[in-house]
């Protein structure tokens with residue numbers, strides 16, 4: 001299947017942090033044809049192994065399979081759902097969003113209630129409504145009615161946004177952070193017909209709440225090197241300063257020099273940059289970024305595992321809908337494979 005088809009499937013699936021099962025099952029299906037063995041660890045990280053002839057280096061690819069979302073925290077007596085945020089979500093973008101609630105009896109829609117402007121006081125118009133004052137309306141008449149529908153405290157809630165292709169190469173959808181990385185990993189395995197080195201492609205859980213899955217996966221896999229496949233902020237829209245990010249959508253994968261959790265080992269950086277140059281794959285570099293990826297955690301696992309990022313420039317991340325260019329995914333996958341094939345020159 002094409003990048004476009006795989007991204008559509010993965011984007012429409014729900015995997016709010018801590019409840020990644022549907023995405024995990026999908027990743028198992030997508031990676032099985034291209035790998036020798038798949039294991040799921042105790043934290044539910046999915047590890048697809050492609051065996052190589054050489055004993056070393058063993059390379060870990062990491063793409064987190066979770067997404068930011070909400071969790072039902074309380075059900076009011078009138079049947080409204082109050083929620084906790086799972087991962088970094090801006091309170092300002094929540095009101096009036098359509099959402100999906102994943103209960104044990106099935107999935108059903110709701111909306112995050114908002115107050116019409118007519119009845120807002122002057123001060124209310126200027127203020128941001130904090131998430132603890134917001135609620136999800138599922139049309140239930142009472143708490144008992146909501147419970148009868150199957151809703152329970154702890155249920156996952158995701159944004160309700162369907163994947164759409166805009167231009168020939170531009171798509172919008174939910175959870176591109178990090179289904180874009182997941183698709184890149186699948187595509188890389190597909191392109192990697194054979195490799196001399198063992199590659200462990202890991203779909204990690206709970207990245208959005210502190211890179212948790214990556215911690216146990218990296219310890220278990222015990223690789224010599226790692227590459228995290230994730231998204232990065234594309235800042236090529238009005239109102240974003242070049243200082244904050246100079247990465248543009250459609251200009252190729254971004255390689256991180258440093259972010260808030262990782263200073264990429266110079267050898268890793270050289271490996272990725274020189275490979276991209278040799279293969280004539282366009283790339284961008286970014287430094288001093290705020291935020292981090294699984295690479296930050298893997299890098300400091302055991303005695304240290306040199307790690308880098310190959311990131312897909314994505315607009316509007318951590319909001320209900322992101323935008324990206326499919327060509328960037330294709331180039332990210334090509335760079336991943338070329339780097340693995342080129343690894344002996346550097347390590």
Ligand SMILES: [Zn+2]
Nearest residue numbers: 177178230231
């Ligand atoms: Zn991410």
